[in-house]
Amino acid sequence: MQLVSDVILEDRPQALPQHDAVYPMLDEFALWDPQSWTQGHPHDFFKRMREEAPVMWSGPADKSTAGFWAVSRYEDIKQAELANDVFSSERGSINMFIKPRKEWRPKKLIPAAFNSIINLDQPHHMEMRIQQKDFFIPRFVAELRERVDAKIDALLDEVERQGPVVDFVKLFSQEVPLFTLCEMLGIDEEDRPKVIQWMHYLELANQYYVNPWTLLSRRPWFPIKFYHYVNEMFDYGERVMADRRANPRRDLLTAIANTQMAGKPLPQEYLDGSWLLIIFAGNDTTRNSLSGTIRLLTEFPDQREMAIADPSLIPRMTHEAIRLISPVQHMRRTALEDTELNGQRIAKDEKLVLWYPAANRDPSVFPDPDRFDMTRDNFDKHLAFGHGPHKCLGQRIAQMQLQSALSKILERFPQISWTGRQNIAPNTLVHAISSLEVNIYGEGGEKPSRHAVKTPQPA
Template sequence: MSGPISISNDIAKKTFSSNTHPPINDLKSKINFTDLDIFTQGQPFEHFKKMREEAPVFLHPPFFNDPEPGFWSLTRHEDILKVSSDPKTFSSQAGTGTMITLGREDRRHPKLWRSAVDHMLNLDGDMHINLRREHMPFFKPNYVSDLRIKVQAKVTSLLDAINTSQDCNFVTAFSQQLPIFTLSEILGIPESDRPKLVTWMEFLELAQYIQVEQMKKEQEGEQNNEPVNTDMIDMFNNMIDEMFEYGRDIMNAKRKDPADDLLSAIANAELEGHQLSPEFLDGSWLLIIFAGNDTTRNTLSGAIKLLTENPEQKQKLIDNPELMPNFLQECIRMISPVMHMRRTTMCETEIGGQKMGPGEKVVMWYGAANRDPEVFSNPDQFDIERANADKHLAFGIGRHTCIGKPVALMQLEESYKQILTRFPNIHMSGDWKVAPNNFVHAIQEMPVKF
């Protein structure tokens, strides 16, 4: 029997195919989803609309200075549903389910790259199911019900601590804090260590941007024969080292002395008869603190913007609290906090009339699918009574549906029950700030008045 599984070892030198068949669609306007700056204005919904109308299966050019070929971009609900529902044809493991590109080999971060590859979202078949099964007890109804009691109390304490007589950044005051608390309760992270997760999250959201900007500066420096300032990259590397060192220490401690928490379950899980490799422990740690925190945090913040821009919907919710579950689904549809996932074709196939060969990259843009007028009437309108709001794909669909979905919905419900009861006049009081990131819709600042 071979040793512990490491996907990153298998695909470290992998090459992917360019388009075997010519594209059947083209765009009249230039769109570049690898330009991270466009995401600082929020998701590019107008670009998604043009793509759905002109080139719903669009051959997107590669990243700046990337040795890999471009990728097929999907913007229609039905096409993304098809890809998500057929893991044998569209693999998560062959080229990762999360990364549009593996990047240049010489540019890969020695720790962050492997951990971004070696985790559950990048597994297919039985390996994915078996590792997912280890997580499941911490997301079942009874567990979530007990967790809800703690979340209710935390929401109250966070709102109590806000000075409502002045403006505040809702992200740092509330929406950043609650998911960290909830996640730490599930994981078994000591309370004294929890503030570290907040700092690590902020750096992870900027990781992609820092790398791209560093590459550009190096190229400019070579052209101008000027030295490159590495202060930012040094600070980033130190933070990443600290994050992984902590993760390994706590995972190793959970192996020696397991408790009834998710970190213990992961630390002692097995793949193909072996305990998880060091790379998979790092990857599991990275996935948990990123995915377990980011989506809920950004939906909490994004909902403030939606309620501010749609006061009649806000009043309708206050007058009719029974609309809360549908309100949450509509918020998630409109915000789509995870912007894309990626698959790799395993054979000759076809999407929306476009033929593809094996080894080609396919990227699913969830924010585009969730505003597809073929599924959602008046898709850009925020409507908390929308009959099919829950048909959104923001949590994914199929085998890779977000495992944390029940915990996310529970946190959102408990938060907005209390927020709208205590502060019905809460609203945005200035411009938001969004990180330059095309994977998650990362809201960094949300100024509010109470």
């Protein structure tokens, strides 16, 4: 099977589009700059984009890179997602930029980011998706939920022990998805601390590439340790995949290891990319959705009280929270031919970046879009999980974790509140809440009597 990393289109310098821009180029927010996102989503800027420049040319970061078409309206993003024969995930990957191959460091890590299902077009994308689907269907999710419930209870015990004021990310929201993903993949208990350490260094790497001197001032040995842990991670992947082929188990690592394309096993590069994608995609989205929902419950106390009074609303609440949080900020597509979107001509090999936070607050679809309102008729029509063939395979897993966690949190700590302190890491791809300070007993800090909130079943 051909590797995406062997044929992927590297970005070429391109300051202006090949065809004249129909809409104005707004420049008060640098969409391409990770540092721009440390204050959260630029909702005022997205509003201007939707109204004045729904398919807007965004200039490049520098002379060595290409600009891209920024798409902000709900219907335009749906159209692009459905036209996967025109707007490719594989030709230029989902990443915002593709550096020249000579700059790909570490050697195995960058290609692994390209060689996975998220960067495949049809028919390979669907062929791989079908072979892994058994670990995302309702029956498996229900079995997994029992283990996740027990982990959540244990984590909340520790939160209460260290409370009342805690970092919600450190003690809870980063722990839930990592546990869930390790359970799905079938990672042995003794190996899980390694996975946590690898993920920590990979997240720090993003900060290192954005602002190296800031990180080096705190961690001068970071580059050496980072390369050591990356090599350790890929050595582990090779060993565990070989073991799962020789000694299959009932887990997702076995499904990945034994996936075939055209009757042949996947090459190691796809095995590396596949299991790392599960860890990355499932970890970032759920972690930030959990943290972001606690923030929303503080900002919209009426919704909190409704959920406490009627826990059957919690599945609706999680959808509405995901709409507002939009943990995945964008995906990128590459035009396979000259085409048109909302009146704008787009040339072959030009890039589209689909901005989900903008689409999820499109007032033509979601009236009063900035309001957290779980009673909306179309509460589940958001694009936070994407749309079309590439709609997130793990959406049921994500919803299960959110529903279980929020049910138990509201039962034990019904007045849990965000104190207003948070850190958002520089990241264009995800809304990366790296810390969120909460008081688990609310603003007054009084320990409540426990509410009898029943955990709802998945919608």
